[in-house]
Amino acid sequence: MTEIDLAELLTSRRTIHQFRPEHPPVELIEQALELARWVPNHKKTEPWRFYWLGPEAQQAIIDLNCAMLVEMKGEKRAQEKRKSWEEKPGWIVVTAPYNEDLFRQQEDYASCCCAIQNLSLFLWAHDIGVKWTSGPVTENPQMLSLIGADPEREYCVGLLWYGYPDFVPQQTRKPLNEVLVRVP
Numbered sequence: 106m107t108e109i110d111l112a113e114l115l116t117s118r119r120t121i122h123q124f125r126p127e128h129p130p131v132e133l134i135e136q137a138l139e140l141a142r143w144v145p146n147h148k149k150t151e152p153w154r155f156y157w158l159g160p161e162a163q164q165a166i167i168d169l170n171c172a173m174l175v176e177m178k179g180e181k182r183a184q185e186k187r188k189s190w191e192e193k194p195g196w197i198v199v200t201a202p203y204n205e206d207l208f209r210q211q212e213d214y215a216s217c218c219c220a221i222q223n224l225s226l227f228l229w230a231h232d233i234g235v236k237w238t239s240g241p242v243t244e245n246p247q248m249l250s251l252i253g254a255d256p257e258r259e260y261c262v263g264l265l266w267y268g269y270p271d272f273v274p275q276q277t278r279k280p281l282n283e284v285l286v287r288v289p
């Protein structure tokens with residue numbers, strides 16, 4: 106890959122909210138998960154766990170999310186979310202471990218975020234979009250139990266949906282000078 110290709114990959118990747126229904130090839134997702142792990146990782150703790158969800162687990166999370174939404178925002182909103190979540194083609198949950206050493210926990214979280222980005226960029230290079238989502242359901246320990254994770258040991262870094270984009274949004278970033286401090 107040339108430098109130009111890499112810059113284009115980094116800037117063109119977008120969070121995808123609407124997917125086409127086709128499922129990307131399983132082999133590509135496996136490769137993305139393999140490559141996700143080749144990120145900087147202090148102490149080489151390899152903290153990530155990837156839960157690649159089948160239809161049963163997806164449905165269980167959708168049901169849990171709807172039950173929570175009915176309480177929080179009412180039946181109509183819950184059903185809208187059910188429909189939109191049922192349309193997400195692929196689902197992966199990434200978790201990181203709790204640690205009594207909060208510095209280590211933070212560093213492990215950082216590596217898991219890098220892993221998600223590796224995965225997202227590799228998939229984007231194959232025209233597959235990802236949405237990293239978080240919210241009340243990903244904060245709920247019950248969600249972890251539903252997918253066979255241990256809420257005593259680990260927490261959710263992100264719920265990732267993936268698939269072929271139906272629509273690619275535009276994005277902007279602030280000018281670099283607003284966030285860059287040149288220290289003499």
Ligand SMILES: Cc1cc2nc3c(=O)[nH]c(=O)nc-3n(C[C@H](O)[C@H](O)[C@H](O)COP(=O)(O)O)c2cc1C
Pocket residue numbers: 118119120121237238239240263276
């Ligand atoms: C930790 C994390 C959590 C996120 N959670 C959500 C979310 O719950 N809903 C959502 O629409 N986007 C979520 N996003 C995606 C951001 O909204 C998105 O990255 C941002 O709008 C910039 O767009 P881009 O990824 O296309 O550059 C999340 C991103 C991160 C890193």
